Amino acid sequence: MSRILRGCSLAMGRACVVGLATGLLWLGxxxxxxxxxxxxxxxxxxxxxxxxxxxxxPLWTISVQGGAFVAAEVAAPGHPIICCGMETVSSTARWIxxxxxxxxxxxxxxxxxxxxxxxxxxxLSAFDLSTVALxxxxxxxxxxxxxxxxxxxxxxxxxxxxxxxxxxxxxxxxGSGFFVQGQNVIEIRGTSQNSNWDGxxxxxTLEGRDRNGxxxxxxxxxxxxxxxxxxxxxxxxRRR
Numbered sequence: 124m125s126r127i128l129r130g131c132s133l134a135m136g137r138a139c140v141v142g143l144a145t146g147l148l149w150l151g152x153x154x155x156x157x158x159x160x161x162x163x164x165x166x167x168x169x170x171x172x173x174x175x176x177x178x179x180x181p182l183w184t185i186s187v188q189g190g191a192f193v194a195a196e197v198a199a200p201g202h203p204i205i206c207c208g209m210e211t212v213s214s215t216a217r218w219i220x221x222x223x224x225x226x227x228x229x230x231x232x233x234x235x236x237x238x239x240x241x242x243x244x245x246x247l248s249a250f251d252l253s254t255v256a257l258x259x260x261x262x263x264x265x266x267x268x269x270x271x272x273x274x275x276x277x278x279x280x281x282x283x284x285x286x287x288x289x290x291x292x293x294x295x296x297x298g299s300g301f302f303v304q305g306q307n308v309i310e311i312r313g314t315s316q317n318s319n320w321d322g323x324x325x326x327x328t329l330e331g332r333d334r335n336g337x338x339x340x341x342x343x344x345x346x347x348x349x350x351x352x353x354x355x356x357x358x359x360x361r362r363r
């Protein structure tokens with residue numbers, strides 16, 4: 124550092140040193156970008172706590188056989204509709220189905236063939252939409268008829284396959300154009316083979332950049348410390 128200071132003094136004196144120190148201080152800063160994240164699960168309350176059987180899901184509604192949307196019902200482990208591998212889901216979320224499952228039997232109100240739809244809204248007001256990506260897993264008992272964001276089908280989710288005993292991956296890369304600022308809607312669709320043991324299960328995370336975050340935040344890096352030292356050297360020389 125002494126060589127730098129001596130060379131700078133020979134050239135332009137104090138102005139050179141101050142300029143060099145300021146540059147080092149600037150280089151010793153980084154731009155901090157705030158991240159935003161949102162988790163969406165079935166069968167949990169607003170705080171993310173999993174719910175027990177017989178409780179209405181406060182976030183999801185469901186429509187079966189073309190009927191009106193009503194609050195979905197939670198089915199925890201041990202519920203009669205949980206069967207045949209459905210119990211292997213992660214404990215972070217719960218199965219949901221239509222309110223008819225509150226009778227305590229394996230029968231549901233889905234019927235054989237008609238599409239059942241589970242729906243909930245979520246807020247992306249704080250997100251930079253160009254950076255939002257979705258990852259996670261879902262299941263349907265019985266057959267998959269798609270996951271939709273604001274009416275847009277996520278590719279590969281409407282294959283009609285049986286999906287109750289294995290997690291199906293969900294991935295939507297940033298820049299999809301599916302999301303909107305403010306309130307968004309996610310839908311899960313499926314059909315039943317026998318109107319028994321039917322439900323939806325979902326656990327996904329949305330990640331992106333906070334649209335109000337970021338800025339230049341000083342950090343005590345080596346370059347910043349060097350800049351401070353140079354400014355100190357200037358002050359000491361003047362006092363001499």
